[in-house]
Amino acid sequence: MKNITAVRVSPDGKKVxxxxxxxxxxxxxxxxxxQIFLSHADGSNKMQLTKGDKNNDNPKWSPDGQWIAFASNRDGKNNLYLLPVNGGESEKLTDVKTSISNYEWSHDGKMIAYTMNDSISGTEERNKKSKNDWYFMDEDVKQGRLFVLWLNDRDSADKRKTKQxxxxxxxxxxxDWSPDNNWIAYEHAKTSRVNxxxxxxxxxxxxxxxxxxxxxxxGAGxxxxxxxxxxxxxxYIASEDPxxxxxxQYINIYTVANGKKWLLPTTPNEGGSIMGWSNDGKYIYVLEPAKTLQSIYRLSVDGKEMxxxxxxxxxxxxxxxLNHSGSHIGFIQQNSTTPAEGYISTISEYKPFRITNINNDIAKLPVAKTEVVRWKGNGGMDIEGLLTYPLKYEKGKKYPLILNVHGGPAGVFGQNFIAGNSGSYPIAAxxxxGIFVLRPxxxxxxxxxxxxxxxxxxxWGGEDYNDLMAGVDHVIKTGMVDSNRMGVMGWSYGGFMSSWIVGHTDRFKAASIGAPVVDLAAQNMTDDISGFLPSYMKKEPWEDWEVxxxxxxxxFVxxxxxxxxxxxGEADIRVPFSQGVMxxxxxxxRGVPVRFLALPRxxxxxxxxxxxxxxxxTNLAWFDHYLNGAAKSF
Structure with missing residues (x-):
């Protein structure tokens, strides 16, 4: 199965x-x-622009629509390349020693700004070869620097002028560039550490x-x-302070001339991301999760309209x-039974038009039904989730059920294609x-x-746990589920919760647990997001070991x-490998049946x-054995 990863409409809206x-x-x-492709805005005249066995991605149009820049690792490092839209070979623009992370065209099309991480010094390379490569933790951190490349200016070596x-x-x-091309606004952190x-x-x-x-x-982010x-x-987006x-996540407006700021009204989820401005400068477009879907909101800059x-x-x-002129939007769209494809729409009105058909064969295959289900949690709180039926479900029969817990905890299960090739759990399989899957x-x-x-x-493990158990009970009450054949699975926070569940109930016949947080204090002392758990627990570990x-x-093991x-994963620094080992x-x-699938790199x-x-x-075989009685094949 293939995946659309970006849809970028040309400035004039005629090509994609x-x-x-x-x-x-x-x-x-x-x-x-x-690989990068080009088509007309009606989906016709499709053409593959890049080929080969290396990665080519993140295409971005020049403001005049005559060129497409993109990133590629075809020479070993992630560099920028330039491709003429009307035909011709791509040209390598940069020759960096590390990797280009992000880039943006200037509004006049004469420059490209990009970010690049520091390279390893000659001394560091020699020390690595001689096995003298000790270091002090958190010192001499490699940073991402801002560079500008001038497309029409060359130095004495006939290379394009580049400057940090x-x-x-x-x-x-x-x-982001200012419209007059004289300034660049940039987000920056103290170091490159994720936290x-x-x-x-x-x-x-x-x-x-x-x-x-x-x-x-x-004090906000x-x-x-x-x-x-x-x-x-x-x-720009700002979090709460602290x-x-x-x-x-608040939408802020900053006045360049005098520094005056104001907040726009919060969107329903109070946690969106900025897509861009309308071409007349009167509105901001914001994308955010909306229950099991996602919505785009248009906020007036004066704060009066949403x-x-x-x-x-x-x-x-x-x-x-959004394209450069603000006339069109490109996006990816799918649902639980239809694979993802590329779409475009005019910004004046949401009218999605499909421009790709990369998964037509898969779209013809039968896919199980998924529906939104709702129940009450403690305190009368409304909870919902997604219930996927067995492919050949027959009314009156009872089937096994798997409870799937998402990560986060501030993740969400959305109505994406259940036969997709991302994630760790093959819902369609x-x-x-013949198994129900509940994703609350x-x-x-x-x-x-x-x-x-x-x-x-x-x-953690309190009312969220009760919400999950209430969801399982709700589905059991429908008479469709065999309560003696149930499993639970989850990754990251879902791994935490799956570990918590098996320590608090024996109602599940098998569990699949991925990258679990099992010791909160040890997790906080060894992960790459040191502010995360103290924020959720409202205390540092040494301030409240009990919680x-x-x-x-x-x-509760x-x-x-x-x-x-x-x-x-052995290279997991978000939830260190040692958590799973413990x-x-x-x-x-203790003699509990357990297997550990370790994933190098x-x-x-x-x-x-x-x-x-x-x-x-492995997940499929594990649950097929424990819930359906299939022979062991894992």
């Missing part, structure tokens, strides 16, 4: 560049690569002088600055991108095996507003009887296609 990802699995390779713009020792994240990027600030740098000034530098079309304002993980631009959408909309969005999930999203603070212990699944399949060793020493989830396939196959 899009990227398609597919898995490469040969005897010596296992990786995903993208920022002087400060900051890690640059997102960037520091949550607490980022925003600055403006002058292209000519390199002088920078901070325009948003509070300030992100994603975007200039208005006339250059008078900058819109930062609350999972908390409010409308749901995508109102009435019944499909799952992702990765929206479970349905083909308990309190703590996003898509339902900030009060709901923060309802599990200092309560960290009370909500750690490892403290003595209760576990359920057979457990563990999976964890749970595995405790279960093994993998981060917080399988990132290579063979590893993803192995995880899916």
């Amino acid at each position: 560049a899009y990227s398609v990802r597919e898995a490469i699995m040969t005897p010596d390779r296992s990786e995903y690569i993208n 713009i920022t002087k400060e020792n900051r890690h640059i994240i997102s960037i 520091d990027m949550v607490y980022s600030n925003i600055s403006l740098v002058n292209l000519a002088t390199g002088n920078a000034k901070e325009i948003a530098a509070t 300030e992100h994603d600055p975007q200039f208005s079309p006339d250059g008078k304002y900058i819109a 930062v609350v993980w999972g908390g409010n 409308t749901e631009w995508s109102k009435g959408v019944n499909d799952f909309l992702t990765s929206p991108s 479970f349905a083909e095996k 969005n308990p309190r703590g999930s996003t898509g339902y507003g900030v009060k709901f999203r923060l309802a599990n603070q200092r309560d 960290y212990n009370a909500h750690s699944p490892l403290r 003595q209760n576990v009887k359920t057979p457990v399949l563990l999976q964890h 749970f595995y060793n405790a279960l093994k020493r 993998q981060p917080h989830g399988p990132a290579e296609p063979r590893m993803a396939l192995k995880v899916m196959q």
Whole structure:
């Protein structure tokens, strides 16, 4: 199966560049690569622009629509390339030693700004070869720097002029040009560590002088600055001050001339991301989760108007991108029974038009029904989730059920295609095996507003657990489920909850647990997001050992009887591999049936296609055995 990864409409709205990802699995390779395609806006005249066995992605149109820039690792490092739309070979623009992370065209099309991480020094390379490569933790951190490349200016070596713009020792994240091409607004963090990027600030740098000034530098996390079309304002996202993980995300407007700021009204989920400005500068477009879907809202800059631009959408909309003129939007759209494809729409009205057909053959295959189900949690709180039926469901029969818990905890299950090739759990394959799959969005999930999203603070494994059990009970009451044949699975926070569940009930016959947080204090001391758990628990571990212990699944491992399949990436720094090892060793020493699928090189989830396939196959076989009585094949 292939995946659309970006849909970018040309400035005049007449053409579309899009990227398609597919898995490469040969005897010596296992990786995903993208290729870039071009079509007319009506989907005709499709043409593949890039080929080969290397990755080519992130296409972006020049403001005049004559060129497409893109990133590629065809020479070993992720560099920028330029391709003429009307025909011709691509040209390599940069030759960096590390990798280009992000880039943006200037509005006059004469420059490209990009961010690049520091390279390893000659001394560091020599020390590595001589095995003298010790280091002090958190010192000499490699930062992402801001550079500008002039397309029409060359130096004495006939290479395009390139200059590092920022002087400060900051890690640059997102960037945006001013309409007059004299300034760049950029988001920056103290270091490149993931935790520091949550607490980022925003600055403006002058292209000519390199002088920078901070325009948003509070205790909040300030992100994603975007200039208005006339250059008078900058819109950006700011968290609460101080930062609350999972908390409010506010749309701020900054006045360039005098520094005046104001907030726009909060969107329903109170946690959206900025897509861009309308071409007249009067509105901001914002994307955010909306229960099991996603919605785009249009907010007037004067704060008086907020409308749901995508109102009435019944499909799952992702990765929206406004074109340079603000006339069109490109996006990816799918639903539970229809694979994802690329779409475009005029910005004046939501009228999705499909421009790709990469998964037509898959779309013809039968796919199990998925429906939204709702129930009441404690305190009368409304909870909902997605219930996928067995493919050949027959009324009056009872079937096994798997409870699938999402990550986050501020994640959400959306109505995406259930036979997709992402994630670790093959929902459609479970349905083909005659198994119901319930995917709840308990309190703590996003898509339902900030009060709901923060309802599990200092309560992991409390009311969120009760919401999940209430959902299982709700489905059992329909008479469709055999309560003696149930399983539970989840990854990350879902792994935490699955570990918690098997320590608090024996109602599930088998569990699949991926990258679980089982010891909250140890997790906080070893992960890459040190502010995360103290925000949710409202205390550092040493300030309240009791709450960290009370909500750690490892403290209840003595209760576990359920057979457990563990999976964890050895390179996981979000939930360190040791968390899975602790749970595995405790279960093994207690004599609980347990297997541990260790995934070399993998981060917080399988990132290579063979590893993803192995995880899916193992999960399918595990539950087929324990819920359907199939012979062991794992």
